[in-house]
Amino acid sequence: MADTFSLQRVLETFRSSLSEKKEVYIKYYIAGWQELVAFMNSLGNVFSFISKDVVSKIQILENFLSGENRSHYVTIQSMVKYELENDLVDLTKRGSHPESGCRTLLRLHRALRWLELFLERLRTSTEDSKTSVMCSEAYNESLAQHHPWLIRKAVGVAFCALPGRDTFFDVMNAGDHTQVVALLGESLPLIAEVYQITEDLYAKNNLLELP
Numbered sequence: 325m326a327d328t329f330s331l332q333r334v335l336e337t338f339r340s341s342l343s344e345k346k347e348v349y350i351k352y353y354i355a356g357w358q359e360l361v362a363f364m365n366s367l368g369n370v371f372s373f374i375s376k377d378v379v380s381k382i383q384i385l386e387n388f389l390s391g392e393n394r395s396h397y398v399t400i401q402s403m404v405k406y407e408l409e410n411d412l413v414d415l416t417k418r419g420s421h422p423e424s425g426c427r428t429l430l431r432l433h434r435a436l437r438w439l440e441l442f443l444e445r446l447r448t449s450t451e452d453s454k455t456s457v458m459c460s461e462a463y464n465e466s467l468a469q470h471h472p473w474l475i476r477k478a479v480g481v482a483f484c485a486l487p488g489r490d491t492f493f494d495v496m497n498a499g500d501h502t503q504v505v506a507l508l509g510e511s512l513p514l515i516a517e518v519y520q521i522t523e524d525l526y527a528k529n530n531l532l533e534l535p
């Protein structure tokens with residue numbers, strides 16, 4: 325993975341993450357997040373506490389992917405099945421499996437919804453739109469509901485320090501504004517699809533509130 329972010333690569337990784345049977349490959353899901361971390365890091369240091377948590381979640385999942393049970397961690401579907409069948413998930417309160425694949429991926433999954441809402445706002449924004457406002461609106465509609473007060477405050481502070489819309493478009497590294505908007509239009513349905521497949525799977529298995 326290169327250090328500089330490219331929206332095109334995010335699109336490609338999320339595209340690769342969907343199998344023909346509409347299962348989600350964890351490997352590419354994580355790769356997509358790694359790209360997004362590069363994106364956050366290019367937005368400045370205020371985002372480092374946010375990206376740190378994402379990086380540690382990616383690391384937990386990578387350990388499963390390379391560990392002895394890796395054959396069960398190919399797709400989100402196979403992971404859910406394997407961890408549930410083998411009682412590897414703390415379902416109601418934190419216990420002996422505080423870092424299960426299921427609960428770890430759920431955190432990224434919730435954050436992906438934020439990203440989707442934010443990028444959709446960015447895509448349809450106008451010149452005088454403020455990134456901080458777009459980011460916090462998307463956050464309040466999604467991830468904030470799962471965060472305690474202290475984190476919500478800290479995230480709010482980070483948003484205030486966000487660069488403006490022009491910088492965002494530049495950082496996406498995908499050409500001029502029109503090209504970025506077009507690429508966002510192409511990426512968002514993919515991100516939304518991956519999100520929805522995961523959401524349905526977690527809902528079906530009663531996993532949406534994992535501690």
Ligand code: 1PW
Pocket residue numbers: 360364373374377378431432434435438439442467475479535
């Ligand atoms: C500009 C676009 C960037 C989009 C990336 C969105 C990532 C948002 C992650 C926010 C993380 C805030 C700090 C950490 C909070 C954790 O407590 C929380 N993690 C997440 C990813 O929400 C919950 O994880 P935990 O504490 O239950 O292990």
